[in-house]
Amino acid sequence: MRNALYIQSGGPTTVINTSAYGVITACRENSDKIGRLYCAEYGMVGLLNNRLIDVYSEDSTQLELLQQTPSSIFGSCRYHVTDESDYRKILTTLQQHDIGYLFYNGGNGTLRACRDLIRYLDSRNYDCNVVVVPKTVDNDIGGIDHSPGFPSAARHVAITVSELAHDIRVYDTGLITVVEVMGRNTGWLAAATLLSSRDGNGPDLIYTPEVPFETERFLKDIRGVYEQKGKCLAVVAEGVRDSGGKYLFEYGRENAVENPEISMGGVTPYLTMLLRGEFPCKVRGIDLGLMQRCGMHTAAPVDLREAAQLGGAAVTAALNGVSGKMVTLQRVSSSPYLVKEALADVEEICDLDASMPLEYITDDKNYIRESFLDYIEPLVGELPKYANLKMNLA
């Protein structure tokens, strides 16, 4: 009976350990077909250094808690395997532990690393069923309706922006607020803040990386809202870039040669600097930061369920002889919300880097269309309700 290996890869998400739980549970349930289950310590680096964690030696109560523990508990790395000697070390580790099933939990970078690893293992006639469990907060994996990790990050930004929208209205003084959300290449998370606008507590403007960011246009947009309301709340994805493809945070970096620290917060420092030069009122920059990828207290119930489900589905697939595939979700309907499991070919999807469809972005390129709600609402789940008062004067 051969053994299984589970690897966490790339950046953490809120529910990646929930997928680990799904893999572990399914492996245990198939103890007649799969021997031991190992987890690589710090991702691929654990394979290179032959450091595999023996999952079944863990306390089962603690393993249950994986479902609600954020951020890649087995560790991850940014190391990219490219040379032959690394591959040989990996093969040695796999052989030594007789790994016949490999579950790789990651995003686009992982898919490409996985493709290369499969090609190498094939070239060496090493028999191993490799299945990818998707994971990303950016939602930029191709071949899937949405990836585990995204719904929880989306819920985090939607709730947080609703709350901030309440906070910024407290004073009767001018205020421009820029909220930066994750999304290096896609605007899915920025777009998710549209959910908070349903009861009038959302952003006035939303900027995504899918369309070029024009500074003059941005200032004009802000001015328009500010002159009407005396306030403006703009949500900006960290990955917005100009028409030449240059990231806006690179502008900040150039303006900060002598103060490198202002370049580290993404796009907010640059935009707030810009706005302070143009508007006399208070300008506030808020980076929602790492909490988007580790905020278990705002995890979306659908996400928790699907993350575990896809972990289990990967094990089932591998036991059925599947290899070189990613387990995916296809949406059957949005209302009622229904998805079905499927498999996507790693070779086919690993270079897709899926963006948000442009049809979701308004003609003005500064907001998201209502049609996006069909997609996002069932993923994020019900949001808190807040009082909406008429404020009639006596």
Next chain:
Amino acid sequence: MRNALYIQSGGPTTVINTSAYGVITACRENSDKIGRLYCAEYGMVGLLNNRLIDVYSEDSTQLELLQQTPSSIFGSCRYHVTDESDYRKILTTLQQHDIGYLFYNGGNGTLRACRDLIRYLDSRNYDCNVVVVPKTVDNDIGGIDHSPGFPSAARHVAITVSELAHDIRVYDTGLITVVEVMGRNTGWLAAATLLSSRDGNGPDLIYTPEVPFETERFLKDIRGVYEQKGKCLAVVAEGVRDSGGKYLFEYGRENAVENPEISMGGVTPYLTMLLRGEFPCKVRGIDLGLMQRCGMHTAAPVDLREAAQLGGAAVTAALNGVSGKMVTLQRVSSSPYLVKEALADVEEICDLDASMPLEYITDDKNYIRESFLDYIEPLVGELPKYANLKMNLA
């Protein structure tokens, strides 16, 4: 039958509207004794401009939702009433609406404003029972075990820092993280992050404004942890200052004459700049920001209950003829958690600006003693549990 007025004052908190709900409910229940209930629009500014919101014209379902709506829904201001002409305008507003009961919801600034207002109304023989409902995230009000607003902010920072502590362990590379929390003059919120350390996922170092911040000592502390663990997570209250009483964020401001934006984020930009000059590893600064005062999704159940309770208690007190008092909570026991309502004299407590007792701070001045848990645990409530694995290698 005379009318009542409710005023939100100072900075918002997560549960200040829950106190509003308590006041509204109690006034309604006493409709045989209190006529109309008004809320000042934008706090004291609403009194000056005679803009009072007619609460009973609101939909009752929406008023119910006040219990779960963050951040001073009726608005607040930073305006300080000092001159006679302002007081005359206020008196005119009170007279016009025949206000016999005034409920002032705020912190230390509000207590002082309230003291002055009471003195003025007394000097003009205007009969009005004025009762303060306490509110602060900093927990710096005297004469009370803890103020509504603080437990929820404390819960927010405790949960968020636990989650961040998971996130920063993901990579096997050096990392120093500085997390800035609110607390201009007190370290209560910084100290509350001790709760996250109970399962090994908390900060390594905690700095509060109660003891002078020594830069050399700070760097030595960080180095000590970093050399042992390869990582360091330090929590710093925004209000830390040097032995001369100068705020650390003022240092940042001086270092940022040409880039004023780095001075706006409090103490984090300065400390991260400092650390980047001293350590070769990645240094990350995270400001938990406004979410500490508006994060309704992390509100502490005890806080929600007590915020409403004290709103109601203020109405009861005013109806009993009490004036010039703040409704307070005195702790009877921590286990089981039991508090009793009491009244504190506004004149006596308005200048106290309560700090955290020094006995809670370790001799090294860089951490909080376990004895603090007795105080904070019942306020914050049960925290999420996370998996704690042994990580045995195969």
